[in-house]
Amino acid sequence: MKPPTLFSEDWKSFLEMSYDGIVIANHEGRIVYMNPAAERxxxxxxxxxxxxxxxxxxxxxxxxxxxTVKVFQSGKKETCMDIKGGRQLLLTGIPVFEGDAIKWVYVNERDITELMKMREDEKHMREQVKHYKEELDRITASEKQGLVIAKSPKMKQNMELLKRLAPTETSILIEGESGVGKDVFARWIHDNSMRAELSYVKIDCGAISENLLESELFGYEEGAFTGARKQGKKGLVEEANGGTLFLDEIGELPLNLQTKMLRLVQEKVFLPVGSTTEKMVDIRIIAATNKNLKEMVLKGKFRQDLYYRLNVIPIKLPPLRERKEDVFEFVQYFLKVYNRKHGYRKRLSPEAVHILCDYEWPGNVRELSNIMERLVVVTPSPVIGEDDVLLAIPDYQAIKLQRADMIEKGMTHQSAMEAFEETYFRYIMEKGLTLKKTADLIGLSESTLKRKLKKYGLRPRD
Structure with missing residues (x-):
């Protein structure tokens, strides 16, 4: 039996049913065909x-x-990657010639998001923890450099000091509220130091269970405790040997470990769990906290000698509400970052920029980053407008109205401050966080927060 002949309408049906996107351009570079998969x-x-x-x-x-443009420029097959709506696309353009001239360009579009994800997952499974950390730091280093914004007078002063301190070996204590970017500046110090090409290890003292913290920090010997590895384990302190050790949220370090930490800071020696032999390391120490360590020393919650050893050079990072000149720079920076990350070209209206720059940002740079990503991803139109921002920051309008009401009533400065403070604390407590988490979020000690809540008749979550 003679096989059926394929006609042009058959080929078109095949193209229409293809799961891959197919786009065809003519000899001028004009798009003449696009299948449903390409539209999707x-x-x-x-x-x-x-x-x-x-x-x-x-x-x-x-x-x-x-x-298509690349094919016309090179006159040969071209392949490139693109991002659309968060999906990764592999585009292949193939020229069809008539003599020496291009007659058609056939473009095949394939969604490789899942393939790339599987490949990445497989890669992560193969990598050891140390290698993963190094790669992650390398990938994000350039982005973090962009977060070092200093247009305001306070930040300019800090940066001048950091430029002088970075090449030295002195210990530095970075103080500031949650979300101000203490880890970003710690990394900047390392990247601009003599140890920049060596290891940078961050330890979040508040994120590791107290029971595991000592072994994670200092490592352990074989048979140190039930469940310990036969060959023992190297701690994060030893991983940082030759480079920089960043002790984030040092105020969360339990008292029983502060003695060992003092020894490490003073003499650069430590004792692994279950060992009788001390080890020596060559490290530079940078610490950070959102707590008032001096107040903790007075209350007996932090060792005085460790405090003075860490506090050789204190750097106080102001909250975002005290560095208004930097807000606009952060807004533009995050807009660019999240447009690129999600494959969009969103822009901000002047009214939207005004609101973003006027807001107090109680969550500091971290909150601003989260809001900007939300605006880029959620806003349906190419222009992020005033209503979009007000929807993302629901308490902004309430604060603005309260300001106007205070002025109209002719309230004294003290009365206005108390009225605003009460509204602020009511809003914060509506988040339903515990006392400790709330104190960390807004940069107050727990005792100060308790006093404020009692003053306004508010209660934290149990």
Whole structure:
């Protein structure tokens, strides 16, 4: 039996049913065909694309990169990557020639998001913890450098001091509320020090269980405790040998470990759990806290000698509300970062920028970063407007109205401050956090927070 002959309408049906996106451009570079899969992957209607020049679509930002344009420029097959709506696309453009001239360009678009994810997961499974940390630090180093913004007078003064301190070996204590970027500045100090090419190890003293903290910090010998590895384990302090050890939230370090930490800070020696032989390390120590360590010393919650050893050079990072000149820079920075991360080209209206710069940002840079990512991802239109920002920061309008009411009533400065403070604490407590977590969030000691809550008749979660 003679096989059936394929006609043009058959080929078109095959293209329409393809799971891969298919786009065809003519000899001019004008898009003449686009299948349903391409519409789905690119999140556009073909009516917006057909009949238009690939070069124009690239210039207008509809395509971040046009593989069709690349084919016309090189005259050969081209492959590139693009991101659309958070999906990773592999684009392959193939020229079809008539003589020496390109007659058609056939573009195949494939969603490789899941493939890339599987490959990444497999890679992570193979890597050891140390290698993973080093790679992660290397990938994020350039982004963190962008977070070192210092337009305000207080931050300019801090940066001048840090530029002088970074090349030295002196210990540094970074103080500031949660979310101000203490870890970013610790990393900046390391990256601008003589140890920049060596290891940088961060230890979050508040994130590791007290029962595990000593063995995680100082390591342990074989048979040190039930469940210990036969060969023992190297601690994070030893991992930092030759480089920088960053002790984040040092105020959370239990008293029973502060003695061993003092020895490490003073003499650069430590004793692994279950060992009788001390080890020596060559490290530079940077510590950070959102607590008032001096007040903790007076209450007997922090060793005085350790405090003075860490507090050789104190750096106080002001909260975002005290560095208004930096807010605009952060807004622009995060807009660029999250546009690139999610494959968008969103921009802010002047009204939206005004609100973002006027807001007090109680959660500091971390809160601003989260809000900017939310605005980029959630806002449906290309322009992020005033209403979008007000929806993302619901308490902004309430605070603005309260300010106006205070002025209209002619309240004294003290009365206005108390009225605002009461509203502020009511809002904070609505988050339902424990006393400790609330104190950490807003940068107050637990005793001060208790006193404030009692004053306004408020109670934390048990």
């Amino acid at each position: 992957l690119e999140e556009v209607k073909k009516e917006e694309i057909l009949g238009r020049m690939a070069k124009e679509l690239e210039e207008e930002g509809i395509y971040r990169v046009s593989v």
